[in-house]
Amino acid sequence: MEQSTPQPRRAGRPGRPVGRVLGIPIFVNASMLLLALLVTVVYGNYVRTELTLPEPVAYLVGLGFVVCLLGSVLLHELGHALTARRFGIGVRGITLELLGGWTEMDRDAPTPRVDALVSLAGPAVSLVLGGLSTAAYLALPDRTMAGQIAFQLAASNILVALFNVLPGLPLDGGRALRAGLWALLRDRNAATEVAAWAGRVLAFVTAMVALWLYRLEHLTLFGLLFVLLVVFTLWQGAGQSIRLARMTRRFPLVDLRRLTRPMLTVPAGTPLGEAQRRRAEDPRPNVVLAVSDSAGNLTALVDPVAAERVPVDRRPWVAVDTVARSRDAVPVLSLGLTGEQVVRALQAHPAGQYVVTSGEDVVGVLRVGDVAEVLEPRRQRPVQRPR
Structure with missing residues (x-):
């Protein structure tokens, strides 16, 4: 076969x-x-x-x-x-x-x-x-x-x-x-x-x-x-x-512009609890936490699974950097890709999330779970993904 x-x-x-x-x-x-x-x-x-x-x-x-x-x-x-x-x-x-x-x-x-x-x-x-x-x-x-x-x-x-x-x-x-x-x-x-x-x-x-x-x-x-x-x-x-x-x-139906989540960038060294508080107060839906250097350049994306594993009482003392993944290790997608091209790119470079760019600018983050929900809307997902 x-x-x-x-x-x-x-x-x-x-x-x-x-x-x-x-x-x-x-x-x-x-x-x-x-x-x-x-x-x-x-x-x-x-x-x-x-x-x-x-x-x-x-x-x-x-x-x-x-x-x-x-x-x-x-x-x-x-x-x-x-x-x-x-x-x-x-x-x-x-x-x-x-x-x-x-x-x-x-x-x-x-x-x-x-x-x-x-x-x-x-x-x-x-x-x-x-x-x-x-x-x-x-x-x-x-x-x-x-x-x-x-x-x-x-x-x-x-x-x-x-x-x-x-x-x-x-x-x-x-x-x-x-x-x-x-x-x-x-x-x-x-x-x-x-x-x-x-x-x-x-x-x-x-x-x-x-x-x-x-x-x-x-x-x-x-x-x-x-x-x-x-x-x-x-x-x-x-x-x-x-x-x-x-x-x-x-x-x-895989529309990269619609599925791309906005980012909230916090400086390196920010306590995880403080970063999550800022995200909770952000009026935009489905915001993804990111980390920037002193010049404001994106350096890492927070891993939502790793962040949720940190006990609540420890989050004020844990730097957000410790639960983040370097931007260099995160695959990049161009905003102009078609739905099929997005799926093929995910197939070729499996990851949990992707940096979405338009030219030189980073416009947001794509989560692979969001694509899966578009492709299989009736498929039950046992775990609620963190916001």
Whole structure:
């Protein structure tokens, strides 16, 4: 699967970097290691029975199969990544996780045609790998370790290719469906929502079929649990696609002039309690406390969370500087940015607040929570942000 994320990006990534392939960073999620261990044991036991191998050798074969499988997943994702690059879309990295992997790109495909080509490149690679593995299996002697691994790789790659082209997000086929709907409707967000709901229908049907096969004893309990895990992942991914489409539709509502909060600047060394008293008396709404030097130049922004953590009885004795962040460490946004440009800037430089400038002048502060409330107005926020 490929993914581009219009919401502000997390500062960290759920995966460990393991290297680069063709300049693309590769990350491995801890869940992938869990699956690798499980497949090593299960497949090792299978080949031990089929080929009457000693236990250590059988598990070594299982480990070899896992390495080949991981290579297949990586090549699938490289199909997405290199096709995206071919059309000028930057690739931030590839993450391998429990049920496969995903490619993170820095922006969406510019046209339905590019969207379809990038989406289908991964399944195409899997199909080619499946064909090559099938040819290797037919050429190798029967009941050998190499033949068994070739057969399993053929089956898994062909299955991955066929499953991934099913028409529902977040599967690759769902992205191709979105591309077709996008070309038809001329509205990418509407196409995304339709394809995502198709993904949820697909997840529900898959769950019902799996339960039916389990009741007929054509599917083991382990197989049922695995399918239900896949179904849960599909459902969650489709829901995220719906959410992101709705957020993207609201990009034009991100008006930097309206969302920028005014600043109240106090001299360095001012007690926190005194600074907060001045802010409370300021008639302007949503004022942000800032710190200036002796010449009146902005030097830092008060961190509202750090300020609230200071006990009330200590605030008269704590300098406002101690709960402030240097201006040099705060990202800067230009007042002339469009809504989409603001969100992309927040995505590229995650922070809690941003200095907003007009030319050489600082006009105020943007809080990331204010943007989130515009993009997701109905999403409940458990913590009341300080004024």
